[in-house]
Amino acid sequence: MSVSAVGYLRIASTDTSAWMDFGTGVLGLMDAQRADDAGARFLRMDDHPFRFMIESADADKLIATGLEFPDEAAWRSTIDALAGAGHTVTAGSPEEAQRRCVTAFSTVQDPAGNTLELYWGRKLDYVPLVSPTGVSRFVTTYQQSGDMGFGHCVLPAPDIESCVDFYTQLIGTGLTDTLYPPGLDGLQIKFMHANNPRQHSIALFSGPHPAGIVHMMVEVQTLDEVGQAMKRAEKAGVHFLATLGRHVNDNMCSIYILAPGGIxxxxxxxxxxxxxxxxxxxVSVEGDLWGHEYNFPGVN
Ligand SMILES: [Fe+2]
Known part of the structure; x- marks a missing residue:
């Protein structure tokens, strides 16, 4: 296994100010206040210079998922294996790497068309997190040093079997579990881990999604901090996709809310x-121990 973590997301937004207000005021992330020639905005949650790049666009969707590799050798052998298997791998320029605060990266699409940026050597700046809402710490490391990435993301993959092969055989994820969600006949979610203890870092959902991402997850340290985020989301009028609940597989006790633009x-x-x-x-046929009553907009 070579991929270390899901390091960052690039998100296209029709209203970057609204996304930043949501990211800081509801999620409690910190405005990284980085300069950017294209006017992107950046959110940080830990020692990394940013975890979410919010880019102005005429559509709201995920642009790319940044996958971290532990060193140049692991990164190079992965991109060589991808190219050897017939995938188009595009090297990022030094300027593009600089914008992402990484030493080097290459771009590839998975079989479902999700764009991945494979990188190594994130350039940490160790600016301490000062959460505007008082979040004490986002859970992104273990044993004080090992990176576990920003959290996890679930990507759409209608052709799920070829996607699972791509990730497990070429990217280097390990299969953690398979869920056949109740009420979603014929659909499944494959949860995969990277080389860190998080139960899953990337999951694949066997259906399409207009936002290019089914959901992204960030983790705080206490139930109180989830409850406080709930209150902030309610106050901000944010749509709740799911009530408080606990998943069976990763034990996550969580809420689901909708960011501006629909992620x-x-x-x-x-x-x-x-x-x-x-x-x-x-393999499971139940997603939740309790709670998580879902409420998708436009779905009765
Ligand atoms: Fe999740």
């Missing part, structure tokens, strides 16, 4: 950390 954000705590050495993947 779903899971906000949780208590995510399961796993030692992968003797792990055996599981």
């Amino acid at each position: 779903a954000v899971e906000y949780g705590y208590d995510g399961l950390l796993i030692d992968w050495e003797n792990y055996v993947p599981t």
